[in-house]
Amino acid sequence: MAKQDRAIRTRQNILEAAAVVFDQKGYDAATITEILARAEVTKGALYFHFTSKEELALAVIDAQVTQAPPMPDLPGKSKMQEMVDMGMLFAHRLADDALLRGSVRLTLEHGSTSLNRSGPFNGWTHLHTQVLVEGLERGEVLPHVVPSDTAELIVGAYAGINTMSQAINNRADLERRASVLYEHVMPSVVVPSVLARLDMAPGRGARALAEAERARETKVREAAAEAAEAERAGTPVGVA
Template sequence: MAQQDRAIRTRRAILEAAASVFDDHGYDRATIAEVLQRAGMTKGALYFHFASKEQLALAVLEEQVVDIAVEPQTIKLQEFVDAGQVLAYRLRDDPIQRGAARLAVEQGSNHLDRRRLMASWGEFVEGLLGEARGRGELLETVVVRETAELFVGAFAGLQMMSQAFSNRADLSRRLTVFFEHTMPSIAVPSVLVRLDLDSERGARLEEALRRGRMADVAAR
């Protein structure tokens, strides 16, 4: 068990180091040598987990989706909003989120298939919206898959604009404005009035999640 935990920690350290390098330099200019330097790992440790730079980048992209987990809510659309706000908050300084974000929207490199990330985010959002539909939270006119793709694409654009203007410091507020304009188009009125779209919600949720993770570690 101790060996397995050590392997998990090593893999995570490599991913975070790689993500920070991708965030700083992009995919094409990133080097395995710099990843190793930042991670403080040997080549053997890295290649045990990842066979190439491409595999490393794809793992960072996939980890971005896996990392977003929020507390269940009575209203499923609130979970959808919460996931967006937690991601917006983490994009300020979380290495995995920032590295994956640059990899996802970076132009110029043809060596990395980004469709997997967009598809994963689309499936994640579609799942939340599908559950919201099952609970009667969505207007009848909403097409779940098209709406999911709209939100994924819009978020990518919002974070690019926020990166240009404030290094993503204002992303949570920009996302709140987006939700204020779009939620009335998809949520039934009785659900809409109960949604908390506060731009500070992501910070509060992340703090609660952090405390929960610390409690889990202490309990082991």
């Protein structure tokens, strides 16, 4: 088990080091030598996990969706707020998540044609479609909405504002641009009663994380209280 855990950590370390190099240099200019130096691993260790630079780059690209933190399931939270939060949290995470930045650079850059860059687009479209379907079933989404079409529109538009923000100011205003996107799109997707409660303002990513942390702490306290109550109920009378 310890050996397996070590291998998992090594693989993740290589992925994160490669993401930094890809983000700085792009796919074509990045070299295995630079990735090895940053990861501080041997060539044998790298090739144990990845057979080529292309396979490593594809793993970085796929990590954008596969390693995205799960959306917190908060009591009373609408599915449409969950969909907005996917984009706002994405923008928030880009500030300090090197693996995500490297993945985005590889996904959006116009470089080598050998890389299959469709994974994140398909993955995010699938996730958005799922949330829209659930929102439709809950009565949060307007009846004319086609979930798959709307999902493709939102994911494509988000990729556009991401590219634009990167070109203009290194994504310093990405959350603002995402906020504007949702403010324009959501009125044509969401029923008015749900729309009125949506938080789409800049800074929503940080607020969503704070809400999730408060919910986690509440669950921990409730579990501790339940455990203490169960222990008291099972303690024999007269035993301290």
